[in-house]
Amino acid sequence: MSDISGKAFLVVGATGALGSRIARLLADRGADVTVSGRSADALEGLGIDGAHAVTADLREPDAPRSVVAAAVERHGRLDGLVIAAGVVAFGAVTDIDDDTVDDLLLIDFLAPLRLIRAALPVMEAGGVILGISAVVAEKPLPNMAVYSAAKAATAALFTAVRGEARRRKIRVVDVRPPHTETGLANRAIAGEPPKLPTGLDPDAVADRIVEALLGKETDVPSDAF
Template sequence: MTTCDSSPRVLLVGATGEVGRLAATDMIGRGAHLALAGRNEQRLAELAASSGCPSRRLDAYDLDACARTGPWALVKLGRLDGVLVTIGIAGFGPAAEVPDAAAEHLMTVNALCPMAVLRGAIPAVRDGGFLAAVSGAIVNAPLIGTADYAASKTALACWLGVLAREVRSRHIAVVDARLRHMDTGFASRAVVGNPPPLRPGNDPGPEVRALIDHLVGHLAKLAPPGPRPHQGR
């Protein structure tokens, strides 16, 4: 693999989740070179073995390790065109009943972890690349019984909006992916509580495919990338 290869080189964090695995399969099918990070060690090993992609186990609570993941991907890939973070966890219940520990967990996994990954990747991503994270449609219309869950995702969305202005001079696209409610079983794996009544979820395949179309389309509009020196943290 050489840095003059124009195939996208992307760090995918959350590669062992449902959305992450779909995104990985889609991008690999398009010829992208990926560096994979995720929590589930077995799934990560299987995906890395089948794809030949470098991988790194990541715990969302280790924010220092999250911040080092972008520089790690740059070293492994030789160039970093973009970062996509698909990590997330659901949690439900009236605000007065959600335990503080559960609220902290939601904020760490849904906001602080993606922020740390993207913050650490800013110097590593090439000019004109992208920094993307999945927040979700809950940011647009929070339901009763989702206060802490919605707050964590909204915090990430707000942060991404400010980041977009801060990196505009480098022509880096910051993407707040507010994917619609999808049939992935995500709500059934909530860290606390039971989900409110939800309409049937959308097929995740087209949702993820549209996101990858957008990210890869952004890179396709750019001039061929030149080499960028490795940067550590």
């Protein structure tokens, strides 16, 4: 998929540090891009010429299906899906309340599952679905147990779905970048982040993700960044 002019991509979580960069890179290469996020103002503020914006709260059960349907309706096709939405929470497992667990699972696991379920039947042959899990899917950390478990479940989902999607000639990619300076830790839905070393440059990480998206890879572990 090196030539993406006229191809249609949906980027979910497009107002985040990585999602916004990925959406812009795809648009700059000539793709038709639908961007989705929770805030209409933030989507408008992306300033990506020609981008189709769809506001959605991924905690709502029907939101993933609606976003995919809106992208297909707008462009008449779907060639790629990037799942860049996510939330994080910090704290010992005994301190994380059920509401926080629910949000972590809804956004970090159930939303990707629902997006995949909606996208696979309508995606063009030769298409690609890429999800951004995290290094904690490989190396679960204390005081991030629930977040680590949610991301590990999502990584397992992508690995398992890959075989199913192959029959439809669709590539499924799981990328697990190391700690990146996205600001996500400072927007945690619970708890305080630990002292973290300086993370990777989000521009470099987004470039690497787009390389995987448009190439032939299916698994991009943390040590590939």
